[in-house]
Amino acid sequence: MIEQKKLFEPEKVACEVCLKEIPISEAKNVKATDYIMYYCGLDCYDKWKKQEEQEEQEEQEEKSD
Numbered sequence: 254m255i256e257q258k259k260l261f262e263p264e265k266v267a268c269e270v271c272l273k274e275i276p277i278s279e280a281k282n283v284k285a286t287d288y289i290m291y292y293c294g295l296d297c298y299d300k301w302k303k304q305e306e307q308e309e310q311e312e313q314e315e316k317s318d
């Protein structure tokens with residue numbers, strides 16, 4: 254038997270923050286340095302952004318020590 258490919262199954266991605274699976278067409282995406290990150294919505298994007306900013310601050314504090 255030949256296995257048929259599901260042609261109409263929407264491609265899904267996992268939200269970078271809450272890891273919920275969302276159709277790629279509904280995902281918000283942000284191009285990072287070398288890859289694209291996906292979010293289910295602006296709430297998760299905001300969370301990620303705040304986290305990133307905090308990490309950057311922490312790194313700078315470590316360097317100045």
Ligand SMILES: [Zn+2]
Pocket residue numbers: 268269270271272273292293294297
């Ligand atoms: Zn999310």
